[in-house]
Structures are given as structure tokens and as C-alpha cells.
Amino acid sequence: MYSKKSSIEQLAILGGEPAFTEPLHVGRPNIGNRNALIERINDMLDRRWLTNNGPYVQELERRIADYLGVKHCIAMCNATVALEIAARALDFHGEVIIPSFTFIATAHALQWQEITPVFCDVDPTTHNIDAGKVEALITPRTTGIVGVHVWGRPCPVDALEEIARRRGLKLMFDAAHAFGCSYKGRMIGNFGQAEVFSFHATKFFNTFEGGAVVTNDDDLARKIRLMTNFGFAGYDNVIYVGTNGKMTEVCAAMGLTGLESLDDFIAANRRNYAAYQDGLQDIPGLRLISFNESERNNYQYMIVEVDETIAGISRDDLVRVLQAENVLARRYFYPGCHEMEPYRSYFPHAGLLLPETKRLTQRVMSLPTGTAVGPEEIAEVCAILNLAVRESRVLRFRLSAAQEQH
Numbered sequence: 001m002y003s004k005k006s007s008i009e010q011l012a013i014l015g016g017e018p019a020f021t022e023p024l025h026v027g028r029p030n031i032g033n034r035n036a037l038i039e040r041i042n043d044m045l046d047r048r049w050l051t052n053n054g055p056y057v058q059e060l061e062r063r064i065a066d067y068l069g070v071k072h073c074i075a076m077c078n079a080t081v082a083l084e085i086a087a088r089a090l091d092f093h094g095e096v097i098i099p100s101f102t103f104i105a106t107a108h109a110l111q112w113q114e115i116t117p118v119f120c121d122v123d124p125t126t127h128n129i130d131a132g133k134v135e136a137l138i139t140p141r142t143t144g145i146v147g148v149h150v151w152g153r154p155c156p157v158d159a160l161e162e163i164a165r166r167r168g169l170k171l172m173f174d175a176a177h178a179f180g181c182s183y184k185g186r187m188i189g190n191f192g193q194a195e196v197f198s199f200h201a202t203k204f205f206n207t208f209e210g211g212a213v214v215t216n217d218d219d220l221a222r223k224i225r226l227m228t229n230f231g232f233a234g235y236d237n238v239i240y241v242g243t244n245g246k247m248t249e250v251c252a253a254m255g256l257t258g259l260e261s262l263d264d265f266i267a268a269n270r271r272n273y274a275a276y277q278d279g280l281q282d283i284p285g286l287r288l289i290s291f292n293e294s295e296r297n298n299y300q301y302m303i304v305e306v307d308e309t310i311a312g313i314s315r316d317d318l319v320r321v322l323q324a325e326n327v328l329a330r331r332y333f334y335p336g337c338h339e340m341e342p343y344r345s346y347f348p349h350a351g352l353l354l355p356e357t358k359r360l361t362q363r364v365m366s367l368p369t370g371t372a373v374g375p376e377e378i379a380e381v382c383a384i385l386n387l388a389v390r391e392s393r394v395l396r397f398r399l400s401a402a403q404e405q406h
Contacts, residue, residue, distance in 0.1 A: 005325075005384055005387055008395060011325070012326075020325060023328050024377060026330055030206065057248075059256060060075055060207075061073040063259055064255075068188075069187055072215050072221035075210065077209065077248070078198070079211030081211070081243070082211040083174065085243070090172060090220070092115050094115065095115070096143060096144040096145065097146070099122050099128070099148055100122075100354050101357045101361065102333060104337055120137055122357055124356045127151065129148065144164075145169055148176075148177075149174070152188075154182075157191045172192050172196070173192045175197050180266060180296060199251075265370075268371045269369055272370075276302050283385055283389050285309070289303045301366060311389050317395070318365065319331060319365055327367075331361070332364050334361045335361050336358065338350040
């Protein structure tokens with residue numbers, strides 16, 4: 001339940017009652033058909049086959065490969081391990097170019113293997129890696145490029161593939177946000193040498209915790225399968241170095257259940273996207289990112305760019321206002337990988353080449369969506385934002401005075 005706000009005095013950050021009694025989360029898990037999930041779990045327990053490439057994992061891999069139109073899907077325990085294994089299978093070493101505007105796992109998956117992530121700036125419109133700035137970062141030590149499909153909106157795939165081909169580099173995509181999305185009519189998962197998906201609980205499609213590498217390269221898929229299971233090729237026959245990256249049966253059961261409700265999840269997100277478009281369109285200084293309606297989208301990320309010079313209030317203050325109302329909006333990819341350790345110490349001047357990344361990390365915020373959020377809640381979130389922007393001058397003064405008192 002929630003209460004409507006009409007005056008600045010009612011804002012919770014100024015002492016009013018929170019608009020929502022229960023928190024509205026960014027990325028609340030989608031569950032799917034609970035009875036179908038429990039039935040699969042009971043079946044799994046009856047079989048006592050809980051892990052080690054069980055029938056649910058095999059079925060999930062087949063169904064994901066079919067859904068994406070790729071030859072191979074290798075399900076894994078999480079997307080970070082999937083990134084690490086894919087990077088090793090592709091023989092990344094030396095330096096690999098990635099955006100700084102990404103989740104820290106993209107960089108850590110490389111650094112963990114003593115591969116140096118070289119941070120590239122992003123396009124201010126798409127928020128994806130700027131292909132025009134990649135080439136200047138290539139050195140004799142560069143072995144690969146990792147593009148990230150931020151918000152599920154595709155990278156400049158063609159430009160990155162052309163650079164990689166011409167310069168003899170491997171190309172991989174971090175598609176953590178992009179399951180169910182397409183580029184030029186082809187599903188994300190079909191590009192580069194490999195793409196990595198996250199099926200973490202916060203993603204619109206989840207396996208509790210999990211991930212996958214997908215590829216159309218037979219040899220690469222075989223190598224990744226070996227590396228995911230300690231290098232085993234049958235009983236007592238280890239033919240390659242590897243680790244334990246396997247997905248469990250219970251996670252695959254959740255994934256199969258989620259696949260059956262995928263259209264419903266996307267429809268809920270699409271409905272919420274339309275509600276945010278309607279509610280935010282007349283608020284000065286706030287811009288909801290858009291999706292290419294000619295492509296397939298999962299609409300999982302409701303991202304707003306805040307222009308403080310127009311809105312009269314900063315992104316951080318708007319996040320504080322919303323969080324006080326139990327709307328758990330959040331900054332995203334803040335402050336950029338290059339500003340986190342160990343990269344901040346390794347590359348103290350990296351930010352000089354990343355002006356757009358810095359600007360974005362100070363402007364974007366993510367708003368709640370998913371099957372646990374509906375149009376009525378979104379209307380109230382937008383009303384709170386409208387009130388905060390409309391009364392920005394007074395609100396800024398009150399917030400500043402409150403900080404000085406503390």
C-alpha cells in the first residue's frame with residue numbers, strides 16, 4: 001500500500017510518512033509458476049541427481065540454445081565464473097579493452113587472471129562502449145575486446161567486429177543485461193566469439209544464481225565444457241585444465257520454470273516502461289532511456305538520466321528522496337570501474353580518458369520494475385519525482401540545512 005504525496009511537507013525525507021509501507025526494489029526476482037517449480041524440485045529429489053550435468057541442466061541448455069538460435073549453450077554457476085572461463089578459453093592475456101561503465105565483475109573476471117582491463121569511454125547516447133575510441137587503446141599487448149550490452153541495448157556490434165577482425169583480436173560480449181534482446185533481428189548471443197549471460201536473481205530471467213556462455217564455435221564450446229568441469233572428458237580422464245563452474249539441477253529447474261513465463265515477464269516490464277514514459281515525460285531534466293521498438297527487448301532496466309542544470313536537483317538527492325519513500329532507486333555502475341580498487345590505484349589517471357563515463361555515473365538512476373511493481377505504484381513514484389523537481393529550490397535548501405545541522 002502507498003499514500004499519495006501532493007506537497008513538499010509530505011515528503012518522507014522532510015519528516016512525512018513514507019509513501020510505501022513495503023519497499024519497492026530494483027530487480028525483485030521474477031518467480032514464474034511456483035507449482036511447476038516445486039514439481040520439478042520434487043522430481044529432482046526423487047531422482048537424487050542434484051548436480052553434475054543432470055537432465056534439467058541439459059534441457060535448459062537445449063532450450064536456451066533454441067530460443068537464441070545459437071549452436072551451443074553451456075550453463076554455469078554464475079556469470080562471473082562464465083566470464084572467467086570464456087576469457088581463458090579465448091586465450092585472453094596481456095590487455096583487454098572493456099568499458100569502465102559496467103558492473104565490476106567484467107573487470108574482475110580479467111584481473112583475477114592477471115589480464116589488464118583497459119578502460120574505454122562510452123557513447124553518451126547509447127551508454128555502450130564507444131567503438132570510435134577503441135582503436136586508440138590498442139597496443140602490442142592487446143589480445144581482445146569485451147563489449148557490454150548495457151541495459152540490454154546492443155553494443156556497436158558491427159564496428160567492434162570489424163576492428164577485432166582487422167586487428168586480429170578476439171571479441172566477446174558481456175550480455176548480462178541482454179537475455180531476450182536482439183540486434184538487427186538476430187538474438188543477442190550470436191555475436192563475437194562468445195557471449196555471456198547472467199541469470200542472477202535480479203535479472204528478468206533467473207536461475208536463482210547462474211549464468212551461461214553461448215557460442216556458435218564448436219571448438220570453443222568443447223573447450224569451455226571441459227574447463228567448466230575440471231577438464232574431465234569422461235570418468236577418470238582429465239584432458240585439460242579446468243575448474244568447477246557447473247550449474248546445479250535446482251537452478252536449472254528454476255530456469256526452465258522461468259522460460260515458460262518469459263513472455264509474461266517481458267509483458268510486465270513493457271507495461272511498466274509505458275507507465276514510466278507517461279509519468280516522466282513532462283518532468284524537466286529527467287529523461288527515461290528508450291528502447292528500439294523494431295528489436296526484441298526485455299525492458300528490465302528503467303533508467304533515468306538526470307540533468308541537474310534543468311531539474312534543479314541532483315541525481316543523488318533524487319535517489320535520497322525516493323529511498324526515504326521506500327522506493328529503493330539506485331545509482332548504477334557508480335562511480336565506474338576505474339574509480340574502484342584495485343584499478344583506482346593501478347590507473348590513477350584513467351579518468352582523464354573517460355569523460356562520458358564520469359558524466360553518466362553522476363546522472364543515471366534505476367527505478368523499480370518487474371512483476372512485483374504495477375502502474376499504480378509507478379504513477380506514485382513519478383508523482384514524487386515531479387514534486388521534488390517542481391519544488392527543487394526549496395527542497396535543496398531544506399536538505400542542505402538538515403545536513404548542516406548534522
